[in-house]
Amino acid sequence: MAMFNKIAVIGAGTMGAQIAAHCANAGAEVLLLDIVPPGAANRNALAEGALAKLRKTEPAAFMSDDAGKRVSVGNIEDDLWKLAESDWIVEAIIERLDLKQALYGKIDAVMKEGAVVSSNTSTIPLSALTAGVSERFRRGFCITHFFNPPRYMRLLELVSAPETDKARVDDLARFIDVRLGKSVVRAKDSPGFIANRLGVYWLQGAVVEAAKAGLDVEVADALIGRPFGIPKTGVFGLVDLVGLDLMPHINASLAATLPADDAFHALNVKLPVIERMIAGGYTGRKGKGGFYARGADKSRVAIDLISGEYRPVRKPDVAEAKARDLKVIFEGTTPEARYGATVMGRTLAYAASLIPTAAERITDIDEAMKLGYNWAKGPFELIDQLGAGWFAGWLERQGMTVPPVLEAARGKRFYEVRDGRLLALHEGALTPVTRPDGVLLLADIKRAQKPLLKNASAALWDIGDGVECFEFTSKSNSLDLAIMELLGQAIARRPKALVIHNEGRNFSVGANLGLALLAANVAAWSEIETLIKTGQETYKALKYAPFPVVAAPSGMALGGGCEILLHADAIQAHAELYAGLVEAGVGLIPGWGGCKEMLARFGAHKRLPRGPMPGPVKVFEMISTAYVSKSAAQAQAALILREGDEVTMNRDRLLFDAKQKALALAENYTPPEPPKFRLPGEAGAAAFGLAVRDFHAKGMATEYDVVVAGELGTILSGGTADPTEEVDEDFVLALERAGFMRLVKREGTLARVEHMLTAGKPLRN
C-alpha cells in the first residue's frame, strides 16, 4: 500500500486541527499550518493554539500522547517549503474560493511530484476549486470531506474529477480506509455532496414542518427518532448540537449552488422563532441552549415553536412513535403522524432523487447517512421497510413526484439477499454489494449461513479456514449465563482458532445488570454465585483451550466484556476501544477473573519494581477508579492489550485482521502457562485500607468507595496469602468470588447498580 507518512494540514480551525490529530493517530508525521496572525509576535500562534486545544478536546482528538507528539506546527509563510516533503496536503481553511485558490497556487509551487492535495470543503464544488490551477495540480487534487469530529465520524466523502490521477486517488482512498479507518464514499461533484445534501434537507424540512404544525419539539424528535432508527436526539437535538446559527449559513450556501428546480428551495424559509433564538444567543449547546435548554433552576426546558417561550420538557406520548410498522405513521391521520410522514416521506423521496447526480449508487447514500448522521438504516433500507411500490404509491397519493430510481424499483426491493449474498438495485438490476479487500463482515457471513451454535444470547459462526467466530447477540451484548453456556460449547468444538467478535455498537457493556439486580433483590444468592463461578470456569477454559483465541473488540468492552479480552490469547482491537474493569462503579469487583488476569499482567511486566506490592498497587489503582481506556492505544498502556496485540483502524476490517491473527497463532499453538502469584497478604490489604481511608478523609473517595476498595484490596493482596509463597489462579479466583458475593448482598452496592440502570451513571454513595 502506498504510504502517506508525511501529511500536512493547512488551516488549524476545528476541522483542520482534528484532521491533523487523526492523521497522527494513524501514525503519520503531521505538519499543521495556519496563517500568521496580523501583528503577532508568535508567528505560529494559530497552529500552536490549535494544538494546545487539541490536547484538551473532549471527546479526545488524540488516541495517545504519542500521537500528540507527532504533530508539529508552523505557519504558511515561513514553513511553506516544508510542504515539499508532504505526501498528502489537506486544505481545511475558511470556505472562500479566492483564498483557497491563492493557497493552491502556493502549494503548487512547492509540492513534490506525486503528492496529493485535497480540500475539506463542504460547500464549494471541485470544478470551482480547480478553475485556474495548473494541470499538474489538478491531477493530484480531490476533495476529502471529513465529518465532525473527524476521529469519531466514520464517513469520508471523496470527490474527484475526470482529470484526477486515478491511481493516486485510489491510493489515498485506500490509505484513508485502512489507516484513518474511514469508510470512503465516492461522491459526485455536486452541492453538499451526499450526506449533507440529504441531511440538511431532512433537518430543514423537519424544523419547518414542526413549526408549521405547532408540534412540541419532543413530539417531533420522538416521531423522527426511534421509529426510523435515527438517534434519539432526533432533529431538534441534532440542530442544537450542530448550532442553530450555522444552519442559515449552510442553507444559504446550499441554496446558492443547488439548481433552481431543487426541492430544497421550497423548504429554505426563515423562521422568526429561530431568528429570535439566534439573536438572543440561544444557538444550541455551545450557546445559552437551543431548542432544548436548562431553566433557571437547572431543570430541562424546551422551546415552544409557536410562542417562542421556554417551558418544562414534556415526555412525549405519541402512539405512532411506539408502533413497530412505519406504515402506522405514513397512514396515520393525527397531526403527529402526518408530520412524521411528511418529513420522512419527503426525505426518502429526495434521497431517491439524488441518483445519479449526487451519488452513483443507493449503497453510497445509505452508507453516507448511516455513517455521517448515525442513522441505523439508510434511506433505501427504510423504503424497503415500507415497500418500494407502496411508498411510490404513497407519494402519488400525496401528489408528489416519484423519482425515477423509485419508479424503477416498483415491485422490487432495493436490497435483496439471494443465495446468501446481498444484492442492491443499481440501474434497474440487482447487483452484488462488494466489499473491499481485507473486509470481512459478520453481517455478510450471517446472510450466507446458519449458525454453528446459537441460543438466546450468543451465536457461533464459521468464518472460513477452520476459524469460528463467537458472537454476543444479547441486548447491548450484555453477558449472562446463556453466553457462558454457549461459549463452553464453542470451546468444546475445538476449532482451529476462535475469534470473539460482534458488530454491535459496543463489544459488550458487561454483565447483564438488570438481571443481576433482580437476582440480588430476590436474594437468589446461589444463582448469582453460580453465575460468577460459571463465568470464571468458562473464561479459564477459554484461556487454556487447545486452540488460539483472538478477541476483536470495538467500542466499549466493560466489566465482564473486558475480562473476556483478558482471557484471550491475543487481542485485535479496533482503534476505538473503550475497555476497563468498571465494576467498582456499581459497587462490585471484577469476579470473572479480571483481578487475577490484571495481577498476572502486571506481575509479568518487566518495568515494574520487584516485590509482591507494586503489581497489586497498579491493579488496585486501575480497578478502584474504574479506569476505562479512551482508545486502543490507551488500553495498551494500561496493559489491557499486551505486546503482540494489534490495532485495526477501520472497524470493517477488524474481523478480517483478527482472523489472520488467529490463523497465524494456530501454527504450532501451545496454550499459555498458568501464572503463579506472589501476593503481599494481610499487610498489603492493610496498606490499601489505609490509603483508601486517606482518600476518603480528603474527600476523594466516598463512604461506600471505602467498602468496595476494602474488598478489592483484600483480593489483590491475596487475602491471607503468605508473601513468601506462590499461589495459583484458583486461589485468586476464590477470593474474587467471596469478595463479589459479600458486596452484592450490600445495600450500598444494590443502590449503585440500580442507579446505573436508571440514571446511566455511577452513584457516588
Next chain:
Amino acid sequence: MQTYKAPLRDMKFVLHELMNEAPLPGHEEFTPELVDSILEEAGKFCAEQLLPLNASGDLEGCAIENGVVRTPAGFKAAYDAFNEGGWGGLEAAPEFGGQGAPATLAKLVEEMICATNISFGMYPGLTQGAVRALEIHGTEAQKALYLPKMISGQWSGTMCLTEPHCGTDLGLVRTKAVAQADGSYRITGAKIFISAGEHDLSENIIHLVLARAPDAPPGIKGISLFVVPKLLPDAAGEAGAGNGVSCAAIEHKLGIKASSTCQMNFDDAQGWLVGQLNRGMQAMFVMMNAARLGVATQGLGIAEAAYQGAVLYAKERLQGRALSGAKYPEKAADPIIVHPDVRRMLLTMRAYVEGSRALGMWVARRLDEANHERDEAKKAEAEEFVALLTPVVKAFFTDAGFECASLAVQVYGGHGYIRDHGMEQLLRDARIAMIYEGTNGVQALDLVGRKMPANFGRGLRRFFHPVAAFIEENKGHPVLGRAVGGFGKAFGALQLATFFIAEKALADAEEAGAAATDYLRLFGLVALGFMWLKMMKLALEKLPDAGVDAPFYQAKLSTGRFYLERMLPQVGALLAVIKAGKGALMELPEELF
C-alpha cells in the same frame, strides 16, 4: 348464635414476643401494659356491643325512606358507645383529638371489630380513611374544620369514587367540578356503591369525592379530589344548611347488609379542593392503600370468627365415631373433631388466621415505621415494604377469609347452611372483601405490574432479603433445620416465579397478567410460611420456661407443622401453573365463549 372471644393471647404473642420492636417516636406512651389493657377493653367492647348486633343487623338490614337511611336497631347506640370509648380516633393524630396509637395496635382492634360485626365496622372505617386523606392532603383550615369532629365520630366520612360506568378504571370519572369565584367548587354527578354514604349514625357526613374540572386533561391525570359535606359547616364550624347531596337508593346486597351502600347524587353541591388540582388520584391513593390494609383485616377478622365458630361446633357436635375407634365411649357419639378431615378444616383455618395475623403485624409495624421513623433510609425501606405487601395481604387475607368462612359452613354441615349459627352470614359478609378496594385480580396485577418492577425490583428486596437471611441463619437449626430446608424450597419457587414473570413480562405484558393471581397466592403462602417458621422458632425457645403457657406454644408448633407440611406445598402446583404461561388462557377465541 355467633360467639367470639378476642384472641388476646395470640395477639399479645405476635405484638410483644414475635415483633418485640422498640416504640417509634411518638409512640413511647404505648407501653405493653397500656396496649394490653386497650386490647382487653376492645375485646370486651366488640364481644358485648358489636357481636350481638351482627345477626340482627344482617336480618334487618338498612332501609331508605325519602332519602333518609335508617341503620338497623341498636346501631346508633353502639355507634355512640364506640365514640364514647374513643375507638374511632385510636390511630388518629392527637392534635385533632385522636389517640395517636400505632397501627400495630389499631389493626388488632380493627380485627376484633371485623370479627364481630363487619357491617358496623364500615362506618368508622370509612371515616378513618377520609381522616387520613385530609390529614395528609388537606389545608390547615380543612383539617381544623373537619378532623376533630370526624375523629370524635360526631361527623362521619366516605370515599366517593365509583360511578355507574367506572369502577376499576377511575380515569373515566365524569362527575364535574366547576370552580367558583369564592374558591369553592360546584360538584355535579352520580356516584354508586358508596359505603356509609347516607345513614342515621352521625350528625353530618363528609364526602371525599373524585371529580373532574371542566378543562382537566382526559383520563386519570385530570381527576381531582374534593371534600363535600352533606351539611355545610356554618361560621361556627357546626353542621348547617343542606348541600346538594342526596341518597337516591341503597343497594340490596349478598352480605354486609347492615352497612348502607348508597347511590349518591351530587347536584351542584358545594365542595372544596383537597390537595392539588388534577392530582386527586395521588390523594385518593392514600385512602385506598389504607383501605386495602383495612380490607385485608376484614378478611382476617372473618377468618378468626369462622374458626372460633367451627371449633365450638366441632367439639360439641356428637356424630358417629372416630375412625380408629370410639374416643368418647361414654357419650352417644364422638364429637366430630376426632375426624381427620374435620381437623384438616380447623387447622387450615387456624393456620391461615395466626399466620395472617403475624404477617399483618409485620406490615403494620413497617407502616408505623413509614409514618414515624426519623431515619429517612429506614423510612423509605419501610414504605417500599408496605407498598409491596399491600396487594399481597389484601388479596391473600380476603381469599383466606372467604375460604375459612366456607370451611366453617362445611364443619357445621347443614347447620352451617341455615341462618341459626351465623356461619352462612360470615360466608356472605366475607365475599365483598375480595371485591372492593380493588378486586383481588387487580391486586395481583398491581403486584406484578407495578410493585414488582418498580425501581428494578427494589421493593422485593425488603421482603426477600430478610427471608433469605432467616433461611441462611436457621438452616442448621437442631429442631427446625429440616423444616427450614423445606421452606427454602418454597422460597426458591417464589424466586423462580419472580424471575420467570420479570423476564416474560418484559416481552409480553399479558404473560404477567396470566401469572398474576397465582403469583400473588404463591407470594402469600411463602410469606405465611416465613411467619410460621419464625413463630415456631420462638415457641421452641419459650417452651422450656413457659409454665402454664406451654400449651399455647405447643399449639403453635403443631399448627406451624400443619401449615408447612400440608398447606405450603401448594406452591409447587402454583409454580407449575405460572410456568405454563398464558397459552392455555388465551387460546380460546372470544367468540367461542
